[in-house]
Amino acid sequence: MEIFHISAECYPVAKVGGLADVVGALPKYQNNVGHLVRVVIPCYDTKFRKENKFECIYSDTITLGSFNFSFNILKEKTDKLGFELYLVEIPELFDRKDVYGYEDDIERFLSFQIATLAWITNRNEVPDVINCHDHHSGLIPFMMLYCHKYEKLRNTPSMITIHNGLYQGQFGFDKLYYLPEFDLVHVKVLEWDNCINSLAVAIKCAWAVTTVSPNYLNEINYSANGLESLFNLVRYKSRGILNGIDVEVWDPAKDAMLSTNYSIKNFEKGKQENKEKLCNLFNLDPTKPLFSFIGRLLEEKGGDLLPHASALALSENYQQINILILGSGNTAIENQLNDLLSDYKGNYNTFIGYNEELAHLIYAGSDFLLMPSRVEPCGLNQMYSLRYGTIPIVRRTGGLRDTVIDFGDDGNGICHDQATVGDVCYSIQRAVNLYKDKEHLNKIIKIGMNTDHSWERVCQEYIEMYKLISNKK
Ligand code: GLC
Numbered sequence: 001m002e003i004f005h006i007s008a009e010c011y012p013v014a015k016v017g018g019l020a021d022v023v024g025a026l027p028k029y030q031n032n033v034g035h036l037v038r039v040v041i042p043c044y045d046t047k048f049r050k051e052n053k054f055e056c057i058y059s060d061t062i063t064l065g066s067f068n069f070s071f072n073i074l075k076e077k078t079d080k081l082g083f084e085l086y087l088v089e090i091p092e093l094f095d096r097k098d099v100y101g102y103e104d105d106i107e108r109f110l111s112f113q114i115a116t117l118a119w120i121t122n123r124n125e126v127p128d129v130i131n132c133h134d135h136h137s138g139l140i141p142f143m144m145l146y147c148h149k150y151e152k153l154r155n156t157p158s159m160i161t162i163h164n165g166l167y168q169g170q171f172g173f174d175k176l177y178y179l180p181e182f183d184l185v186h187v188k189v190l191e192w193d194n195c196i197n198s199l200a201v202a203i204k205c206a207w208a209v210t211t212v213s214p215n216y217l218n219e220i221n222y223s224a225n226g227l228e229s230l231f232n233l234v235r236y237k238s239r240g241i242l243n244g245i246d247v248e249v250w251d252p253a254k255d256a257m258l259s260t261n262y263s264i265k266n267f268e269k270g271k272q273e274n275k276e277k278l279c280n281l282f283n284l285d286p287t288k289p290l291f292s293f294i295g296r297l298l299e300e301k302g303g304d305l306l307p308h309a310s311a312l313a314l315s316e317n318y319q320q321i322n323i324l325i326l327g328s329g330n331t332a333i334e335n336q337l338n339d340l341l342s343d344y345k346g347n348y349n350t351f352i353g354y355n356e357e358l359a360h361l362i363y364a365g366s367d368f369l370l371m372p373s374r375v376e377p378c379g380l381n382q383m384y385s386l387r388y389g390t391i392p393i394v395r396r397t398g399g400l401r402d403t404v405i406d407f408g409d410d411g412n413g414i415c416h417d418q419a420t421v422g423d424v425c426y427s428i429q430r431a432v433n434l435y436k437d438k439e440h441l442n443k444i445i446k447i448g449m450n451t452d453h454s455w456e457r458v459c460q461e462y463i464e465m466y467k468l469i470s471n472k473k
Contacts, residue, residue: 001128001466002036003027006116008099008109008136010041013048013085015356016099017296018243018380019163022212023133025246026462028082029455035463036084038127042094042112043074043087053077054087058122062114064107065178069093071115088115106171109136109198110178117143121150129466130158135169138202139179142189145205146182157469160202161210164377165224166300169198193226203230207237207469210462212378213399214240239465242402243378244455245387250363252388257360264449267389268442274365282349284322289435291321291393291428292366294359294381297329297337297352302372302395302419307336309372309424314344316425317432325350326362363388368431374419376400386412386448391434391441393427395419403453407434412448 009015011024027037043049054074061070069090076085088094093108102108117140120127130153132140141158144150172195176187192200203209211217217240220231231238248254252270253263259277262270272286279286291313297303310323323344325337334352341348351358363369369385371394378399382392386403392413394400405411414430416423434441 001463001470002125003030003038003466004120004127004130005037005039005133006113006130006137006140007039007041007133008112010039010085012081013087014041014044014046014099018378019134021246021380022163022243024081025244025249025455026459028246029244029459030463031083032456033459033463038084038086039081040086040088040116042108043089044099045095045097049087057086058119060115060118060122062111062118063180064111064114065175067107069111069115071111073115073119088112088119090115106169106175107178109169110139113137113140113143114180116140117147117150117153121152126152126156128157128470130156131462131466132158132160132202132206134161134163135167135199135202138169138198140202141205141207142201143180143182146186146189147180148182149180157207157466157472158205159208159210159465159469160199160206161212162199162203162220162377163212164375165199165211165220165227166375168200168225168227170195172196192230200227200230203227203234207472208465209234209238210465211238211240212243213402214242215401216240216377216398219398239461241461241465242399242458243380243383244458245380245383245453247387247454247456250384250387252364255360255364257357258364259361262364262389264389264446267445267449271364271389274361275367276365278324278361278365279322282324282351283346284324284349285319285347288319288347289321289367289432290324290365291368291370291431292324292326292362292390293370294326294362295371297327297333299330300373300375301329302374302424303327303329303333305372305419305421305424306370307333307340309421309428310337310348311340311343312421312425313428314340314348316429319347321347321428321432323348324362324366326353326355326358328352328354363390366390367435368393368414368428370424370428371395371400372416372419372424373397373400379403382413383453386451387453389445389449391431391444391448393424393431395423407440407444412444412451
């Protein structure tokens with residue numbers, strides 16, 4: 001099959017969160033099993049763009065209301081990512097460092113979608129399926145169905161994969177004129193709660209809807225930031241497919257970012273050596289259990305619980321545990337976390353920012369990984385941590401519920417039900433006790449390291465879904 005993935009992020013080209021990891025891995029595995037897979041993202045001013053060679057394969061102009069933008073489609077020359085990568089170059093809108101967070105994000109991602117469709121329509125062949133990811137490509141299924149310009153794609157199946165339903169790309173009807181021409185009888189399809197809602201549009205128009213874990217699909221029927229009733233309506237074309245991880249990038253036996261490589265056979269020694277390096281870097285005590293957090297410091301991820309929970313856990317276990325936080329996001333949370341530095345010197349540290357290499361070392365050198373998420377459509381960090389022999393401590397929600405089972409039920413981690421300081425601290429206390437029983441601890445670590453979360457297993461489920469909708473052509 002010829003498959004297009006359209007997304008705002010793709011690792012290692014441009015990454016903000018887990019969306020990038022998925023779009024950087026799933027296509028590779030689909031390619032490996034014989035499909036022709038093309039990934040399309042905007043051309044940001046990133047390191048990858050500067051350090052790699054591209055050829056321009058298509059140039060054109062698009063109209064966004066009264067604005068005209070010239071664009072180029074740049075193809076990465078070597079296909080070294082394991083799939084064909086295409087960047088949509090619209091210099092005025094995307095030649096910037098960050099992926100999101102600009103005042104004109106609506107204009108940026110609309111132009112990206114319109115340019116992408118202009119190119120795809122102009123090719124000789126028609127793809128077998130177009131897989132959109134999150135709201136940044138959510139208007140594509142609508143435009144394929146209704147915009148006159150893309151008539152050629154009317155019978156091409158589209159699928160929307162929802163990585164996070166909290167963000168929906170809403171904008172007012174005053175920008176309706178940005179969209180390429182379509183018959184106004186269809187205008188209602190664009191509407192949700194009195195505005196144009198890109199994610200809602202995708203859910204209505206795509207031939208299939210997938211979420212990144214089965215449990216998240218259940219949850220969004222009653223908690224989806226206003227889209228609950230819509231999710232109920234489209235249940236018949238929806239499926240929850242648990243994400244995988246790229247086991248080539250995330251392999252403690254080969255990972256070049258670690259100080260020592262290790263496998264299930266020698267993880268005790270290997271993890272301790274990585275822990276020593278990490279503790280050295282952050283002035284922590286390598287003889288004590290190390291709890292880490294990696295991710296965006298947002299309420300959604302339970303980031304606001306971390307300052308209070310860390311202070312409480314560190315006071316209750318004075319000099320008996322270490323906590324290390326890597327992440328950035330909400331400035332108030334960042335400041336609160338940094339305010340603790342002086343009180344718990346030697347047992348607590350932070351790295352405010354994003355650092356992929358450090359993240360790898362933290363997965364390897366930590367004993368426990370904290371994920372107190374309020375919302376977690378899938379979560380990849382718990383899978384990375386399981387593979388690196390670090391026990392995840394998670395709130396039972398979304399994909400965390402699908403992947404982490406409490407050790408009290410013979411599982412691979414530690415679970416709590418509420419996103420509260422009390423629940424997080426209670427779990428840390430259970431971990432502190434568990435850490436004293438090395439035999440039990442190692443048994444749980446091994447269960448985690450043995451779990452298979454590879455895309456190889458999962459990517460077939462995507463293909464099945466594409467086949468299912470292709471038959472409905
Ligand atoms: C988003 C979700 C996260 C998921 C990732 C990849 O970042 O918040 O839970 O794992 O997308 O699908």
